[in-house]
Amino acid sequence: NAGVTQTPKFRVLKTGQSMTLLCAQDMNHEYMYWYRQDPGMGLRLIHYSVGEGTTAKGEVPDGYNVSRLKKQNFLLGLESAAPSQTSVYFCASSYSANTEAFFGQGTRLTVV
Amino acid sequence: AQSVTQLDSHVSVSEGTPVLLRCNYSSSYSPSLFWYVQHPNKGLQLLLKYTSAATLVKGINGFEAEFKKSETSFHLTKPSAHMSDAAEYFCVVSPGTNAGKSTFGDGTTLTVKP
Numbered sequence: 355n356a357g358v359t360q361t362p363k364f365r366v367l368k369t370g371q372s373m374t375l376l377c378a379q380d381m382n383h384e385y386m387y388w389y390r391q392d393p394g395m396g397l398r399l400i401h402y403s404v405g406e407g408t409t410a411k412g413e414v415p416d417g418y419n420v421s422r423l424k425k426q427n428f429l430l431g432l433e434s435a436a437p438s439q440t441s442v443y444f445c446a447s448s449y450s451a452n453t454e455a456f457f458g459q460g461t462r463l464t465v466v
Numbered sequence: 467a468q469s470v471t472q473l474d475s476h477v478s479v480s481e482g483t484p485v486l487l488r489c490n491y492s493s494s495y496s497p498s499l500f501w502y503v504q505h506p507n508k509g510l511q512l513l514l515k516y517t518s519a520a521t522l523v524k525g526i527n528g529f530e531a532e533f534k535k536s537e538t539s540f541h542l543t544k545p546s547a548h549m550s551d552a553a554e555y556f557c558v559v560s561p562g563t564n565a566g567k568s569t570f571g572d573g574t575t576l577t578v579k580p
Contacts, residue, residue: 394475394572396556396571396573397570398570399568451560452517452560452561454500454512455510459507459508459509460509
């Protein structure tokens with residue numbers, strides 16, 4: 355059971371560089387999410403998707419873009435990385451809005 | 467509007483003693499409530515959830531939580547702590563109708579002393 359898989363697990367970027375984080379789930383879930391986790395702040399929702407081809411903004415969407423071209427994949431893009439985007443990023447998926455979310459292992463991103 | 471407050475940022479207990487992690491919430495809806503656990507360098511894992519059925523919810527690894535509407539609380543308990551329970555715990559409130567509206571608490575770090 356793979357569940358939710360995130361790649362890469364670690365990345366160091368220079369300010370201004372771009373990158374894409376990939377999230378893949380094999381549970382046929384409609385809902386997918388991208389969160390960032392910063393010390394003492396819990397998880398904050400960046401963007402989410404309620405189905406293939408749909409995306410919506412979360413609490414902290416600025417500086418990020420997402421795409422859901424296939425149901426099983428949810429991509430998070432940083433077009434021009436900034437040090438404030440140094441964080442641990444988690445992808446999650448769920449069957450519906452109020453059911454259990456399954457989380458990936460996280461991506462630790464450092465922007466220098 | 468909704469919010470969730472985890473009343474303790476750190477809790478320390480001795481192995482074999484009870485665990486109490488406190489969570490208060492506010493919500494304009496009848497919410498769904500969740501507790502997740504995060505071990506170091508891992509993703510979050512669901513411990514238990516409340517979705518308007520029984521108010522006393524049993525979860526994995528001996529944890530349980532009681533939904534108290536009058537007190538707007540959803541505290542997590544375990545009768546006897548184990549070393550493997552050391553982790554960070556998150557309380558989450560969701561209105562249930564909008565995937566983008568779940569709110570996470572700031573987390574409680576549980577330390578278990580031998």
